[in-house]
Amino acid sequence: MTEREVLQIFQKSGALLSGHFRLSSGLHSDKYLQCALVLQYPDLAEKLCNQLASEFKLHGSKIDVVVSPAIGGIIVGQEVAKVLGCRAIFCEREEGKMKLRRGFEIRKGKRVIIVEDVITTGGSVKEIVEIVKGMGGKVEGIGVIVDRSQPFLSNELATLNLPLESLLRIDIEAYSPEECPICKKGIPLQKPGSR
Numbered sequence: 001m002t003e004r005e006v007l008q009i010f011q012k013s014g015a016l017l018s019g020h021f022r023l024s025s026g027l028h029s030d031k032y033l034q035c036a037l038v039l040q041y042p043d044l045a046e047k048l049c050n051q052l053a054s055e056f057k058l059h060g061s062k063i064d065v066v067v068s069p070a071i072g073g074i075i076v077g078q079e080v081a082k083v084l085g086c087r088a089i090f091c092e093r094e095e096g097k098m099k100l101r102r103g104f105e106i107r108k109g110k111r112v113i114i115v116e117d118v119i120t121t122g123g124s125v126k127e128i129v130e131i132v133k134g135m136g137g138k139v140e141g142i143g144v145i146v147d148r149s150q151p152f153l154s155n156e157l158a159t160l161n162l163p164l165e166s167l168l169r170i171d172i173e174a175y176s177p178e179e180c181p182i183c184k185k186g187i188p189l190q191k192p193g194s195r
């Protein structure tokens, strides 16, 4: 599957829209991305995650555990682990902090990959890396369906220095309402998902 085919899957599912949107942050953007709208189709989730998993098969080393951040990463983690033949576990936020709960374990020396649906600043992934290392696991890499980290590469993600595999790279510019160039063109704001 090429990056262009992945992009088409996103567009057909309404998971990537172009226009003029107010993001949940309050900022305005010319694109709207909602990976869950692709992953709601199990056949598409399987197809995309097969490809993502194959990137890690190429690296050669056997992966013992796939860890993902809840909620967005859980489906991706499940599907990738199915292909790799290993466990899928997830971290979740408790009082704002990422934690491994529910009796999930990572034994010392186990090889781990961290997978997510969309990576932006890499903040959640960084927290998970610290959890895995704290338990003695070895993080082999990061896998994401969509990489939109480009504008943030100078911060947290870069400091991790881990291989990052992705199926689709997109840049999403966001503007404050006062500085939004799309507002200046007089294009009305759309509510995501209203099309």
Ligand SMILES: [Zn+2]
Pocket (backbone or CB within 6 Å): 020, 028, 029, 177, 180, 181, 182, 183, 184
């Ligand atoms: Zn605007």
